[in-house]
Amino acid sequence: MENYEELLGVLLEKLAPTLQNQEVKQEGEEIPVGISNRHAHLSQTAVDKLFGAGYQLTKLKDLSQPGQYACKETIIIAGPKGVIEKVRILGPVRKQSQVEILQSDSFKLGIKAPLRLSGDLSGSAGATLIGPNGSVELKEGVIVAKRHIHMLPEQAKRFGVTDGEEVTINFAGPRGGSLNQVVIRAVENSGLECHIDTEEANALGVTPNTNIVIQKN
Amino acid sequence: MENYEELLGVLLEKLAPTLQNQEVKQEGEEIPVGISNRHAHLSQTAVDKLFGAGYQLTKLKDLSQPGQYACKETIIIAGPKGVIEKVRILGPVRKQSQVEILQSDSFKLGIKAPLRLSGDLSGSAGATLIGPNGSVELKEGVIVAKRHIHMLPEQAKRFGVTDGEEVTINFAGPRGGSLNQVVIRAVENSGLECHIDTEEANALGVTPNTNIVIQKN
Numbered sequence: 001m002e003n004y005e006e007l008l009g010v011l012l013e014k015l016a017p018t019l020q021n022q023e024v025k026q027e028g029e030e031i032p033v034g035i036s037n038r039h040a041h042l043s044q045t046a047v048d049k050l051f052g053a054g055y056q057l058t059k060l061k062d063l064s065q066p067g068q069y070a071c072k073e074t075i076i077i078a079g080p081k082g083v084i085e086k087v088r089i090l091g092p093v094r095k096q097s098q099v100e101i102l103q104s105d106s107f108k109l110g111i112k113a114p115l116r117l118s119g120d121l122s123g124s125a126g127a128t129l130i131g132p133n134g135s136v137e138l139k140e141g142v143i144v145a146k147r148h149i150h151m152l153p154e155q156a157k158r159f160g161v162t163d164g165e166e167v168t169i170n171f172a173g174p175r176g177g178s179l180n181q182v183v184i185r186a187v188e189n190s191g192l193e194c195h196i197d198t199e200e201a202n203a204l205g206v207t208p209n210t211n212i213v214i215q216k217n
Numbered sequence: 218m219e220n221y222e223e224l225l226g227v228l229l230e231k232l233a234p235t236l237q238n239q240e241v242k243q244e245g246e247e248i249p250v251g252i253s254n255r256h257a258h259l260s261q262t263a264v265d266k267l268f269g270a271g272y273q274l275t276k277l278k279d280l281s282q283p284g285q286y287a288c289k290e291t292i293i294i295a296g297p298k299g300v301i302e303k304v305r306i307l308g309p310v311r312k313q314s315q316v317e318i319l320q321s322d323s324f325k326l327g328i329k330a331p332l333r334l335s336g337d338l339s340g341s342a343g344a345t346l347i348g349p350n351g352s353v354e355l356k357e358g359v360i361v362a363k364r365h366i367h368m369l370p371e372q373a374k375r376f377g378v379t380d381g382e383e384v385t386i387n388f389a390g391p392r393g394g395s396l397n398q399v400v401i402r403a404v405e406n407s408g409l410e411c412h413i414d415t416e417e418a419n420a421l422g423v424t425p426n427t428n429i430v431i432q433k434n
Contacts, residue, residue, distance in 0.1 A: 146391075147392075175332060179394040199419045
């Protein structure tokens with residue numbers, strides 16, 4: 001009888017990663033999904049240039065991340081091959097302007113925006129921003145946002161993940177599938193939410209009010 | 218010793234589906250991926266109305282499906298909320314006009330294009346098509362294409378799949394993941410190719426000249 005148990009132990013140990021992945025797919029704490037369209041974060045210098053000296057952005061509605069909000073104002077983004085109008089500005093102002101576009105926008109503008117996390121802008125793409133008061137030529141700051149999950153450090157501990165770790169998320173439905181390389185962003189002052197862009201949402205048939213669970217790789 | 222083998226047999230049988238899925242991920246015959254942007258197939262009646270009586274579409278280049286080609290001509294698609302310009306026409310003409318758009322186009326136009334396979338148009342969305350000679354109001358025919366894999370019946374046999382079956386495909390890379398519900402279309406006169414649209418390609422970081430292997434569900 002001991003021999004059976006030994007064999008069973010060896011087999012289960014070998015198969016543990018596979019079995020664990022499957023279990024996580026079925027259960028776990030749900031995380032709401034937020035779908036991001038293209039948008040811009042501006043520096044006050046850029047706001048001054050685009051909207052006029054000392055201009056203050058107008059809050060339209062609060063976002064899931066504490067202190068972040070969508071603004072009434074929009075701008076035009078221009079590249080060597082095309083323009084995109086009505087790009088929403090998100091507030092408050094930041095130290096460095098950052099424009100998050102879709103992969104298809106990258107083709108339309110004729111620029112090569114890299115896949116990056118917010119804030120990782122060194123060597124990213126440039127573009128011209130156009131507002132009612134003038135334009136700004138960004139040398140860098142244009143990226144395609146890498147999908148990620150915002151959470152507090154104590155929530156990361158509960159989920160068994162760490163800041164910077166990449167996980168997989170799964171979607172059911174008639175256009176279901178999985179997205180890998182979803183980066184955990186576990187820092188203070190975070191609202192629990194998984195951020196994907198509209199192309200990722202459309203490709204997987206994801207609608208607002210969808211929840212996901214984390215699948216560790 | 219016999220008892221060990223019996224136990225091992227029971228365990229392996231129970232785990233077979235899981236192990237098989239993983240194996241298929243690693244190997245198998247590769248299938249090229251074709252990325253479709255929005256496009257329109259027109260009836261001759263629609264061509265007559267949009268471009269002039271008896272107008273013949275101009276071939277620009279052949280597509281992977283035998284006899285199919287992209288045309289020089291484009292049209293405008295209009296819905297209650299917006300328009301999309303420069304929508305490529307694919308030839309030859311068909312019995313019924315069919316417009317395949319992206320999910321984001323559906324929002325932009327303000328219509329509810331259902332997720333359908335080509336040709337399955339009953340009760341699908343309507344839109345107005347606009348050409349240099351006039352416009353056509355389609356009562357139905359506008360869909361978001363359901364991802365699919367074209368192959369010959371003998372290829373389906375080789376892949377161990379049947380016409381209409383849904384499979385999963387996987388993509389590696391920094392925006393990797395899986396797409397489920399990819400429909401096998403196994404009919405005569407097919408070119409072996411997996412068709413996804415630009416939103417699906419962008420979401421998974423798929424570029425031209427990518428290959429996939431079929432993962433059975």
